[in-house]
Amino acid sequence: MQQMNLFLGRSSHPVRENAPLAERMRPGSLDEFVGQDHLLGRGKILDRVIRSRRFQSFVLWGPPGSGKTTLAAIIAAQTQTHMIHLSAVMAGTREIREAVTEAKQVWAKQKLRTWLFMDEIHRLNKAQQDTLLPHIENGTLLLLGATTENPSFEIIRPLLSRARVLVLNHLSDAELGNIVHRALEDRDRGLGNFPSRLTEDAEAFLLSAAGGDARIALNALEVAVLTTPPDPQNIRLVDLNAVQEALQRKAVHYDKGGEEHFNLISALHKSVRGSDPDAALYWLARMLDAGEEPLYLARRAIRMASEDIGLADPFALVEAVSAFQTYQVLGSPEGELALAQAIVYLCLAPKSNKIYEAFGNARELAGKTGSAPVPPHIRNAPTQLLKTLGYGRNYRYPHDDPEGWVAETYFPQNLAGTVFYHPTNRGWEGRWREILEKRRARVRQTEDPSK
Known part of the structure; x- marks a missing residue:
């Protein structure tokens, strides 16, 4: 049985010195963990679980390098529990049963x-998930599943209903x-013994090309630093070329967080x-070739479907959401074709x-009239007292x-x-x-205004 053997703080069992930088820099506590504030912030779900030790099963769904494995290890350490680590790529029914036996003995x-902790849980087949289900149900095991795939597609409903995604x-x-600079400065686990700094364009490209994946960023950083010779002051100045070589990707005139990023997404939108599918495909290809995260583009397509098409063609939103989900299932490069399909559909749809205008105006008015009372006839009347007070009276059921x-x-x-909504005469809206x-x-x- 493979138990979790991660770096859990400087006083715990250390990882190998020759392990990749991403493994050596793996956070050992919540104080070191970066990101996912919507789960770990004060009063958020994982903060509550860790503080109260009120256990329940979870499925951690997120992209590679977002911290799923690290977070699982921290949860186990912070809640003073036992953890068994299995990978669904290699584990089968026998390993699951062994885990159950070990949990009972502990x-x-x-x-x-x-x-x-079941890594790549989406790779378990139905029979294996059925084997796991009763032991999650009776509390013998607490599930911490990790997946990059949509769990609603890959995990059986009974198991998913017993775990919070x-x-x-x-x-x-x-x-x-933040993670990159910490690695450059850390002498025990990081690259602090190799005094280095990144040029501005090298750092911008590294962060953009990593696509939100800390593992990619750290492992490329290690290669770039260690292959850059020190100057006479023993400082390694890591330039754009070194980062490009480490990532095996050349720079396009594109700054994911800067002006060119916004210029290109503006051009696509x-x-x-x-309604120009040819130009839209060109700008889509430009952004993908520059290293833009495809799911960001898919999210923008969903926005375009509501902002610029709306009810002129309500299936535009369906197409855009389907492209987003298809990319989640297939990844690159296959999933990019679904994104291109959605972009062309949005171009051809009536606009x-x-x-967009109606909701903006409604929000503005709601902000000014937030104290206006709900008319009595459409109020909820769950008790006799409220009915006596006139709640729901004279409501007509359409x-x-x-x-x-x-x-x-x-x-x-x-x-x-x-009136907020003024439909056009185009498409379904008309x-x-x-x-x-x-x-x-x-x-x-x-x-009757006097009523």
């Missing part, structure tokens, strides 16, 4: 709960920069808005920004009407008649424009 002898994000450039719609006012009284206008006219006729 509890009998030490009264310690056991986490089963925690989504880890790509590390930001600022977070990666405006090409889609302008409307009326949802499904009871032959049209499936009634001329009713749902706004606060002083906002009755407000089919409903006349119906919506007639309904609004009927509502205006029935409104």
Whole structure:
């Protein structure tokens, strides 16, 4: 049985001196861990679990290099529990049963709960997951699954229902920069014994090309530093060429966090808005070749579908979300084709920004009128007291009407008649424009401002 044997602080068992830099710099405590503040921040889910030691099973879903394995080891250490580490690539039913036996023995002898850290859990087949299920259900094992794939596609529903899915994000450039500088300065585990500094363009390219993956950034950094000769002052000045060679990727005129990044994404967005599939494919290819994270582009496509197409073609949003999910399943390069397909679909779809405008105006008005009371007839009335006070009185249930719609006012009284959404006559949106206008006219006729 392979138990977790990670670096857990300077006083714990150290990793090998010849291990890759990413392994040597693996955080051993929450104080060293960088990123994932939405899970580890004060009062967030993992902070609560660690502080209260109220255990439950988790599936950690996130991209490579985001800290899943490290986080699992820290959880085990901080909660003073036993941990068994298995990889679904190599583990089968026999290894799972051995883990169950070990967990029972640890509890009998030490009264310690056991986490089963199952790396690449999406690779377990259904039979193996079924073997694991009853032991998670009865509490013999606490599951800590780690996966880069969407767990809703890869993990059986009964097992997934007994574990909470925690989504880890790509590390930001600022977070990666923090990790890189820590490695350059650390004399015990890092590169501090090789005084070095990165040129500005070398650091920018390293952080951009790593794509939010700390492992890629650190291992490339190690190669770049150790292959750069020191100057007369014994300082290694790591330049752009050294980083390019370490990553085996050349720089394109592109700064993921700077002006050129925003210029290119602006060009892509405006090409889609302008319904030019050829230009849009060109800018998409430029960004991918420059090392842009494909899922960032997929997220931007989802935004374009709502901002620039909306209900003129509601399937544009479906297409964009499908491209995002397809890339999560396939990765590069296969998943990039789905992204290109979505971009072309968005270009060819009829355009409307009326949802974007309507929601912006609604948000503005809501911010100014946040104290306006909910009309009594559409308030919830779960108790007799509230019914006596008039909650829900005179509410007309639209499904009871032959049209499936009634001329009713749902706004606060002083906002009755407000209109945010003005549909165009294009695509699917245009089919409903006349119906919506007639309904609004009927509502205006029935409104009684003195009521």
